[in-house]
Amino acid sequence: MTIEDAQPITPALTAKSYQLTTISCFVGIFCQAVSSNITAILFIPLMTLYGLSYVHLGLLVGINFTTQVLVDIIASRLVDRYGFRVFVLPSDILAVIGLVLFGLTPVLFDNILTGLVFSTIIFSASCGLQEVMLSPIVNAIPHNDKGPAMALMHSFYAWGQVATIIITTLFLFFFGIENWQVIVFLWALVPLVNFFMFLAAPFPGVIHENQRMTMRDLILKPFYLVALLAIMGGAATELVMNQWSSTFSEKVLELPKVTGDILGMCGFAVFLGLGRVLYGRYGSKINMNNVLVGSAAAAVVCYIAVAISPLPAISLAACAVCGLAASLLWPGTLVITAEKYPLAGAWIFAILAAAGDIGAASGPFAAGVITDLTRQMPSILQFAASLQLLPDQFAIRIAILLSAIFPLFTLACHWFLKQRQHIRDH
Numbered sequence: 001m002t003i004e005d006a007q008p009i010t011p012a013l014t015a016k017s018y019q020l021t022t023i024s025c026f027v028g029i030f031c032q033a034v035s036s037n038i039t040a041i042l043f044i045p046l047m048t049l050y051g052l053s054y055v056h057l058g059l060l061v062g063i064n065f066t067t068q069v070l071v072d073i074i075a076s077r078l079v080d081r082y083g084f085r086v087f088v089l090p091s092d093i094l095a096v097i098g099l100v101l102f103g104l105t106p107v108l109f110d111n112i113l114t115g116l117v118f119s120t121i122i123f124s125a126s127c128g129l130q131e132v133m134l135s136p137i138v139n140a141i142p143h144n145d146k147g148p149a150m151a152l153m154h155s156f157y158a159w160g161q162v163a164t165i166i167i168t169t170l171f172l173f174f175f176g177i178e179n180w181q182v183i184v185f186l187w188a189l190v191p192l193v194n195f196f197m198f199l200a201a202p203f204p205g206v207i208h209e210n211q212r213m214t215m216r217d218l219i220l221k222p223f224y225l226v227a228l229l230a231i232m233g234g235a236a237t238e239l240v241m242n243q244w245s246s247t248f249s250e251k252v253l254e255l256p257k258v259t260g261d262i263l264g265m266c267g268f269a270v271f272l273g274l275g276r277v278l279y280g281r282y283g284s285k286i287n288m289n290n291v292l293v294g295s296a297a298a299a300v301v302c303y304i305a306v307a308i309s310p311l312p313a314i315s316l317a318a319c320a321v322c323g324l325a326a327s328l329l330w331p332g333t334l335v336i337t338a339e340k341y342p343l344a345g346a347w348i349f350a351i352l353a354a355a356g357d358i359g360a361a362s363g364p365f366a367a368g369v370i371t372d373l374t375r376q377m378p379s380i381l382q383f384a385a386s387l388q389l390l391p392d393q394f395a396i397r398i399a400i401l402l403s404a405i406f407p408l409f410t411l412a413c414h415w416f417l418k419q420r421q422h423i424r425d426h
Contacts, residue, residue, distance in 0.1 A: 018141045021201040022149070024194060025134045026156045028088070031095055031191040032130045033160025035123040036064065038099070038187065039116075040243075041168045045177035050112045063117060064124045065361040069354045071128025076350030084137050084203045084346075091129035092198065095191035098123025103184035126191070131353040135331075136346035139338050140204035147288050147335045152280025154331040158273030158323075162266055218341060218348070223420045226413050227337045228355040230292075233410035234329025235356040236363025237299050240403045241306070241322045242268055243364045248319070248400065252393045253312045263316055268323040275327025289418040292332045296414055298325035299407035307401035329410060330356055336421060363406055370399040 043057045079087060098119050101108070105115030138149050164187070171183040218224045245268045249260030279291070302322035309315045334352055341348060374380055374395035384394030 024197040030160035067124035068128040072354035075132045076347040079346040092191040092195035094126035099188035103181035132350040148280040151276040155273040155276030230413035231333040232359035235359035236406040238326040239360040240363045267320040271323030275324040292414040296411035303404035367399040
């Protein structure tokens, strides 16, 4: 069966007819960034005002990723049956409800943590649906240049993260942490607007059931299995540096927190978005497999440079460049897998997203475990003292150095995928 045999179940439209759809997807992934990052940014005010602990932060982050994985898996079997619209519209409504409930938690719930958990589950479900829907929608738009379009869309996650960090931080600085609910309510307006955008937008059709490859057809294919591992490693590569860059800047380089957030987390996110925008603009004639191999290799170098450089400027520069190196490891894996299996349907994106979420959760967790274990070893601490490093400084450097295994693993996966991209998968 050829791609041409699998016609959409809705009337064909030109790519120009889907301009509003494409823009809505870009805004949708921006919304996903808001929901995914707002808790971490607000956690210090929540600790100060309501007595929460770091354990509670870990619980909320864990619930966020767990909910997204579960929604990815559940939705993977339903999207191709019912189409995109029936899931995309509720995803925005869930985001609005979840963010509003998050802000109203002190009013509606006697136990603050219960309210935060409940609202986190709701807006995390929205993130899971957006993760499952947005990539296959962009991929299904006819005559789209798939790779650049996918990269450009995913750049809006980075811009959403940057905007959420900077705007929320500035709001709290000027208006006080006691008014944190106001900025949450303002952020809830973004998915509300996105709902009406999608409501007016046309949607591409899904591949008909009797033409679509099933999960059983692909689940044991070597290429697909390695692609799952590649996106898992790529997500870990992105999230470890993303989540630890601020802590590294503050604890290891001894920069003020605001400076660390801007130069660390925001610097990484800006270069992450820049890499996706550049590929979206100029990538139509570039081989994605070559880009992914080179990007993973560059990320290995960046991790090592961040960890071992004695010069703060080099560490900060390597951290930012790592955002550029990691920028295509997630969306690029989606692109090459969709090209390999064009008749797989939307479910293939859902399972890849679930694998990515697992990597996104396990990578930073592993770095945290390494940091804690390193700080508890007397011999390691003595060695750190001989280097005139504090225990936390040495432990975080070791964690980032050992985390270079994630981009190295991703490099091996993409080297394999590059060799198999145009070979029939048995």
